[in-house]
Amino acid sequence: MQRFYRALLHLYPASFRQEYGEEMLRVFARGDRSTAAIVGETIVNAAAVHLDILRQDLRYATRTLMRSPGFAITAILVVALGVGANTAVFSLTDHIFLSPLPFPAPDRLVKLWQAQPGYGRMEYSPANYRDMKNAAKSFEAVGQYFSQSLNLVGDGEPVRVEAGQLSSDVMPVLGVAPAMGRWFSVEDDIDGAPHTVILSDGFWKSRYGADPGILGHKLLLNNAPYVVVGVMPASFRFPRRDIDLWVPNPLTVAAFSDRNNNYLNVIARMKPGVTLEAARAEGNVIARQLEAQYPREDEKTGVNMYLLKDDISAQSRLLLGTLAGAAACVLLIACANLANLLLARAMARRKELSVRASMGAGRERLARQMITESLIPSLLGGVLGVAIAISAAPALTRLAPTNLPISAAPPLNLRLFGMAALFTLITGMAFSVIPAWRIGSKTNFSGLREGSRSGGGQKARLRSILVVAEVVVSVVLLVSAGLLLRALWRVQSVNPGFQPSHVLTMRTVLPWPKYQNTAVADTFYRRVLGDARRIPGVTGASYISFLPMVMGGGIWPITVDGQVNVQRNANHTASSRFVLPGFFESMGIPLLRGRDIEEADDSKRPPVAVVSKSFAERYWPGQDPLGRHFSSINGDQMVVGVVGDILVRGLEQTSEPQMYFAARQMPDASFIFYQPKDFVVRSTLPPATLVPLLRDIVHAADPQQPISDVQTMEDVIDAETASRQLQVRVILLFAATAFLLAGIGIHGVLSFAVSQRTPEIGVRIALGAQRGDILGMILRQGAWLALAGLVPGVALAYWAALAMQALLAGVQPGDLTTFASAAGLAGVMTIAGCLVPALRAVRIDPLTAIRAE
Amino acid sequence: MNKPDSLLPLQPATFHILMALAYEDRHGYAIIQDVAARTAGEIKLSAGTLYRSVQRMLEQGLIVETRERPAPEHDDERRRYYRITPFGEEVARAEAKRLAQLVKMARASGFAAGKA
Numbered sequence: 001m002q003r004f005y006r007a008l009l010h011l012y013p014a015s016f017r018q019e020y021g022e023e024m025l026r027v028f029a030r031g032d033r034s035t036a037a038i039v040g041e042t043i044v045n046a047a048a049v050h051l052d053i054l055r056q057d058l059r060y061a062t063r064t065l066m067r068s069p070g071f072a073i074t075a076i077l078v079v080a081l082g083v084g085a086n087t088a089v090f091s092l093t094d095h096i097f098l099s100p101l102p103f104p105a106p107d108r109l110v111k112l113w114q115a116q117p118g119y120g121r122m123e124y125s126p127a128n129y130r131d132m133k134n135a136a137k138s139f140e141a142v143g144q145y146f147s148q149s150l151n152l153v154g155d156g157e158p159v160r161v162e163a164g165q166l167s168s169d170v171m172p173v174l175g176v177a178p179a180m181g182r183w184f185s186v187e188d189d190i191d192g193a194p195h196t197v198i199l200s201d202g203f204w205k206s207r208y209g210a211d212p213g214i215l216g217h218k219l220l221l222n223n224a225p226y227v228v229v230g231v232m233p234a235s236f237r238f239p240r241r242d243i244d245l246w247v248p249n250p251l252t253v254a255a256f257s258d259r260n261n262n263y264l265n266v267i268a269r270m271k272p273g274v275t276l277e278a279a280r281a282e283g284n285v286i287a288r289q290l291e292a293q294y295p296r297e298d299e300k301t302g303v304n305m306y307l308l309k310d311d312i313s314a315q316s317r318l319l320l321g322t323l324a325g326a327a328a329c330v331l332l333i334a335c336a337n338l339a340n341l342l343l344a345r346a347m348a349r350r351k352e353l354s355v356r357a358s359m360g361a362g363r364e365r366l367a368r369q370m371i372t373e374s375l376i377p378s379l380l381g382g383v384l385g386v387a388i389a390i391s392a393a394p395a396l397t398r399l400a401p402t403n404l405p406i407s408a409a410p411p412l413n414l415r416l417f418g419m420a421a422l423f424t425l426i427t428g429m430a431f432s433v434i435p436a437w438r439i440g441s442k443t444n445f446s447g448l449r450e451g452s453r454s455g456g457g458q459k460a461r462l463r464s465i466l467v468v469a470e471v472v473v474s475v476v477l478l479v480s481a482g483l484l485l486r487a488l489w490r491v492q493s494v495n496p497g498f499q500p501s502h503v504l505t506m507r508t509v510l511p512w513p514k515y516q517n518t519a520v521a522d523t524f525y526r527r528v529l530g531d532a533r534r535i536p537g538v539t540g541a542s543y544i545s546f547l548p549m550v551m552g553g554g555i556w557p558i559t560v561d562g563q564v565n566v567q568r569n570a571n572h573t574a575s576s577r578f579v580l581p582g583f584f585e586s587m588g589i590p591l592l593r594g595r596d597i598e599e600a601d602d603s604k605r606p607p608v609a610v611v612s613k614s615f616a617e618r619y620w621p622g623q624d625p626l627g628r629h630f631s632s633i634n635g636d637q638m639v640v641g642v643v644g645d646i647l648v649r650g651l652e653q654t655s656e657p658q659m660y661f662a663a664r665q666m667p668d669a670s671f672i673f674y675q676p677k678d679f680v681v682r683s684t685l686p687p688a689t690l691v692p693l694l695r696d697i698v699h700a701a702d703p704q705q706p707i708s709d710v711q712t713m714e715d716v717i718d719a720e721t722a723s724r725q726l727q728v729r730v731i732l733l734f735a736a737t738a739f740l741l742a743g744i745g746i747h748g749v750l751s752f753a754v755s756q757r758t759p760e761i762g763v764r765i766a767l768g769a770q771r772g773d774i775l776g777m778i779l780r781q782g783a784w785l786a787l788a789g790l791v792p793g794v795a796l797a798y799w800a801a802l803a804m805q806a807l808l809a810g811v812q813p814g815d816l817t818t819f820a821s822a823a824g825l826a827g828v829m830t831i832a833g834c835l836v837p838a839l840r841a842v843r844i845d846p847l848t849a850i851r852a853e
Numbered sequence: 854m855n856k857p858d859s860l861l862p863l864q865p866a867t868f869h870i871l872m873a874l875a876y877e878d879r880h881g882y883a884i885i886q887d888v889a890a891r892t893a894g895e896i897k898l899s900a901g902t903l904y905r906s907v908q909r910m911l912e913q914g915l916i917v918e919t920r921e922r923p924a925p926e927h928d929d930e931r932r933r934y935y936r937i938t939p940f941g942e943e944v945a946r947a948e949a950k951r952l953a954q955l956v957k958m959a960r961a962s963g964f965a966a967g968k969a
Contacts, residue, residue, distance in 0.1 A: 016904075016905075016908065019904075019908070020881075020904040020907070020908070023880075023881045023882075023900075023904065023932070023933060024881075024900040024901070024904055026881075026882065027881060027882050027885065027900040027903070028900060030882065032885075032897065033897075033899065037899070038899070038900075041899035041900070041901045041902065042901050044901070045899070045901025045902055045905050046901065048905060049905055049908075052905075052909070
């Protein structure tokens, strides 16, 4: 029993136990109280004693910190930086990669793609979708969808809305019920059924003021009447976060006739217990059966399945991964710096601690005091860090891929605060425990000796190691930031094939059936383009199906000179666009041979096409392409002109060859998707002047026509590199921080060394050492620290560069300029860090220095 | 040294310990026994409460540890004895006065028996 009580006393702080333990044991032994009562009172009283000490320490720590506000502020800022950077990056990665999608049992949701050589993620054609859906046994439900913009007319100002067009079985797949009304029924899926629409929570609130009587309301979408049958809950975002409403996606009989008309996204819910591997295996079996059945259309057509959560591009993944790595580096360096700060401080306070030890304060008591003293700045820094993270989060959301069914901004959740607390704890620990332990193990009275030089030997070595670690990490960050910056520059300098400056664009999606006849649409185009060209300062105006980069797809198979080729494989496809005359001139795309599409190219003339240089070179190498024929989905075409290639898919992707058809030769009521909608105007006017003029022109032609996506072509190019720019900016910021901290670290170690060695240096000077020798001595010490960090830093940086090679846009991971610049900067940092301590050493007055001894 | 009033009101345990030490120096267990006897067993200080109070009272200067032992036959070499300081007596008197005034007010309000 006595042994049990003795163990129980360990709940008390050691100092209290040593003082009163024996006495208390004796009281326990009297047996006045039951064991349970003793245990109870011990817990309560031990906690109270701990609290008393904490209160005491806090008071003492606050006083001490107030006396050295510089130290306190530096410490708080360093913690805030480390915690802030990591919490912000964590909140984003958590939101995108870790937290489950907002659907029940999200790990059973899979995205299905058709796969062909060269294209891993191709949408399904209706026929292949139907056959796959009927054959597959792995899934509980399979649904199809795609998204497009529709014009909403009738309820106030005409607007363009983002619509998710989907089959009724998407709901059993996702498992989310409407907040109000009903979901689509199988009847809604039938072609020709009365049109129904379901609103998103956001759209219902913004457009209809959350009208509770919205069900049954009629609205016009692309001039067709729709009835509102439901409203979805706020958390429902599908397939993207910006969808305003959902409409059914009935498949017509005609849609099933062409197995190469791929436009359906397919999502499925696996049956419980079915693994992704099993579903994939079954998908492949079905794909092979289809290939056997339709050898021409489905040649080499396989299937690709990903968990919905993982359907994120590798680049987004790498981008966030790099950020997380960089943030971790900042945390690491912050820890090293804090530990260093505290070590220096502890050494400076050695006398004070020795005095307290000599007055009977135990080692445990002193260590505890030190920890409390470090926890205050850690906690304050942590709070500040969370504030930084919260305010930085909106900026970082631009790094989040838009095509995910999740909200843009990461939510403020417990996990985020938990993580911030963890980061704070990590820094707090690095900050306090290591130094406290170092002190604890060394408490003796030598600190009291007059003129004792604290911090020699081991501690100085520990501080140097910490500084070297800081140099290593900052070199890694500098090199990474440098490489990414070069990659950004390289991507930005890529020639898109057109001249983006002075080009303004806007989108006017012409609604059907109003504009389904080409002649009707043409009246609109003629009027708008005619008026626009008359504006003084406008040098070109035209329309195209989709702007380059804004839309990368729209790829059609082609057949050249009679050779049959309906397979959609990579070698015989081209980017297909319909344009009005003057497009190439307006965009600054060079016309290399032949002529542009003309005003006269209408339905009365045989269809013509302008193709890009790579198109001509692929099909008629070394021959004159003009006058040659090829055919695509829109029939036989004759080549009348050759233009320069443009980067349709974006600055960092390879693009298919391009072909441009005459908008006036579009058959009526077909290719709705391709009807020219993007208005491009080249002018010398500033956009602010031009936009209202163009708006007036469009509204004069059709007062009900909505206008959207007003942007310059430079904006479009800029958007291409937006996430890269943001990433580079963030990593540069991290690198600069690391760099600064490492510089401060070197400065700190050397200043301390100089102040400790003042008498020695004084003696040296007195004995005739030249100022240059002293300067060299200090600089050498700094240079060693930098060099010791530079060598492993460069190796690590190279390894990091290899890991993120996919982000480097062709910049070599071992890029000499970048590495040399980083090394150079590290050198500058060392010199800057050494300078003040070195100058102080040189200015030491030998007489004063020796007298102080 | 603190003003006696700054420590008021005293915690019950503290006041009881001061009363236990009013006439003689005692060791820990003796304090517990004295408090129990004085209150007819109503208040039994636990070891933890006692020594936590003792520690704080030492810091506040209400009591001191004494090296003078009572009669040798009662002495236990290992025991620590505590003695009330003049400041401790002052504080105890101030607390008693405070309580007396409180009782007086209670009587005036009819909450307690006796003359107001």
